[in-house]
Amino acid sequence: MQMRDWTMSGALAAILLGVAATQAPADSLAVAARTIADEKAVFATVESVSVVPARARIGGTVITLKVREGDSVSRGQEIATIGDDKLALQMRSLDAQIEALQAQAGQAQIDFDRINGLVERGTLPRVKLDEARTALNVAENGLRAKTAERAVVQQQFKEGQVLAPDDGRVLKKMVTVGSVVLPGDPVVSVAQQHYKLRLRVPERHARLLKQGDRLRIDGAEVGDLAAKFGTIDLVYPLIEDGRVVADATVEGLGQYFVGDRLRVWIAGGERPAFVIPSRYVRTEFGIDYVRLGEPGKAIAVPVQRGREHPSPDMPDGLEILSGLRNGDRLVQP
Template sequence: MARLHFRFLVAIASLLSSVVAAGADTLTVKPVSIADEKAVFATVESISVVPARSRIGGTIAELHVREGDAVTHGQAIAVVGDEKLVLQMKSLDAQIQALQAQSDQAQTDFDRIEGLVERGTLPRTRLDEARTALNVAQNNLRAKTAERGVIQQQQTEGQVLAPQDGRVLKRLVAVGSVVLPGDPVVTVAQQDFKLRLRLPEEHAHFLKAGDRIRLDGDESGERVAKWGVIDLVYPQIEEGRVVADATVEGLGEYFVGDRLRVWISGGTRPAYVIPAGFVKTRFGIDYVLLRQGDGTVEVPVQRGRQTPTPELPNGLEILSGIRAGDQLERP
């Protein structure tokens, strides 16, 4: 029995402490300057989309990627095969073997004639002729070996390499397709995605680099809003619209061209913004607890729109019912 009485006293004490803590959570109402936000649509776009091109002509023998795959700079994404290069390589190998035999024979003749000339059996002119023949044979071997290196380099260039880190947007060929030097094989979007805004031209005077934009959590598939910064406002107006790029942390890295609704600033105005937790709703009417003297009274207020900020993610605009200097308590 004593143990139950002790637990009851502990529960009462904890309840009283929570009530005191809740009563201590107060807020002084003061006007703040907020952005007059307007909803616009933006598209997810890559900074640059570049094609991965074939460096030689031939037939696509291998294709290692498909739409949506992530690639890194220099990664082999396809192989272009040319049967003529294989035949040329076999022909050069046979010619190199023949020239190697000629060079070996010329070296043998030079060594033998050099020995005979030293013993005085043959005149020195025969040694000069043998040296010339040896030099010609060796130079012919070097030239043919270099020609083989050119063909081998062409075979190496049959690999189509990714021009940058990013994601494959589209495959333009299939295995067996015939390509020419410079033909695109796939298109690669650079991995750093941005939001591209196209706004009516009347916003051109309000929009500037460094302005913050807000992306609703529903648009990004998350519960909290995301914030971004406008990086660049393009100086040219296209078809009555001003174009701007914005960076948003944690923006999706898969879909390019995805349309999202974002909120931009169309100017500023004064307003009363309080945390949403200070407002309680009963029978469809919103109330706040207003401190008067030693007590509090419930005052009906008119709720405005959600006004989240980086400092106050759950901010709520109050249109009427409170004024500057009022002391509010959390219900």
Template sequence: MRFALIVFSTAILAPHAFAEDFSVHSSQVDDLKAVIATVEPVHLLAARARIGGTIIRLKVKEGDRLTAGAEVGLVVDQKLALQIQALDSRIKSQQAQRDQAKIDFDRVTELRSRGISSQVQFDQARTALDVAERTAAAMRSDRDVIVQQTAEGTVLAPGAGRVLTVPASEGRVVLPGETLATLAEDNYVLRLSLPERHARFMRAGDDVLIAARGDQAEDNGAMRRGKVRIVYPEIQGGRVIADVDVGDLGDYFVGERTRVYLPTGKRDTILVPADAVYRRAGVNFVRLRDGAEVVVQPGETRPDGVEILSGLKDGDVVLRP
């Protein structure tokens, strides 16, 4: 029993034997302001119809992920098919005229070699053949244009991203330029809207802290770092707009809001190591070098210590384990 008491006493006194001093000094820190940022894509892409017609196939829905060039839908104009049929008939007719002009030209060439046909007849036959061939080529080009228009009925995704809205439906008639789907590019940013008095503190390249999603929004340990990408030079409605780059925002919803802490100036404060503050009976204490306990009011927890709002002054020496 005596041996157990000796061990217990040693366990109590050991922490005091290894305590070290920490001199408290006032220092300047960034004055962080909590604001709400919105997740926004860098670019919104619109998959538009290039021809007018009827939507006969729509292959996407809200939330789908698309790669660049993926098919969104198919627009068909029945008049284009009729125009192709009409041109095919005209091309066949013109081809027959071209064949007849070729036969006439060959006959005149044969007669001229015998000295029977004149130069005028030869020139007329050659001109008629050239006109027939060029007219047939022009008709084939017109047909190629209509075939290309038919192929442009396939609406493709202009880039990779997630489908946000699909304002069209199968069977609907659309005009050239109408949107079949809106996509958010895979690159997302946090968009800030701040009062204009903070505009002078914001610079591209500044670091900011981003709180975690959900219930951990106030947990400083769960924060991530971001960097101000751009501060827009135009103030709208008394507010300055800025974008913040953060990695791994792809699982956020577009328009989702999260808390961001950004510096809005400097202020003086006292920082002590986090392990120097201990709590007893609902009150926070620190121990000074002379052994006195001082009641303190802790503030924000920072990477280099805990901010002390009251209870300590510049020059105090605090004991830490």
């Protein structure tokens, strides 16, 4: 009697589970062939849009160096300071000359005022006033010239600061503290902040490669789960070593390593194929299956799995080589 109760309970549970499975909503998808890009794998390197040097504007000795490789810099940020002892000597010399000229200009002004009073009273002829006015003008102009010369030296002091030419990251230092540099010598090289991919494609694919084509990067290449997509911006007309060079823009590309090599998938033509979301495929004992039919009446059909083929509208896209036909309806396991 007890065994019978267990049997009836098991049958009733199975019936309830079957009813629940039949009534449970199941996702379904109609199979249809689509035209996909026949992708080819090539290697690309992460490069900066432009690498610009931060140069010394005056000659001298590097006194301070405030950055190192990998540091982020902004436009106008001070990178290094260059000093020249001769500039300090010139500045002291000009200061002394300016003080002397100020004294001369002050004395010329006093002489002019005194002679002007004597001329007005008729004690001295007017020619003396003209001579005093000329001496005053000469002294004032000499003072202004020396002051301007001092401003030039002061500007050279300011130009001893080496400034970052643009926002970016320091790639390499060319000097150390104590190095002697000449005007125009590079101090550090700065990679601009915007990075791009530079592809080198075999020339047999050159005629299939054009501006505006889409490319794909596996997520694992950039440390992400989802694939990244980009667009080819420029195809260079020069073929080097049997390869065509092209530049591409990819959103979310790394902003640290320059020269990093990535595997990139580019279009090498078009072909029809069956691409379905990978969630419809189930693997049991090494064999891949999909469920065809209607919810509650689906059967398992073996298929041959191809490679992953993600796209913006199907991030988990998977190519099926055999086992499906147009019009089949997939039911999610």
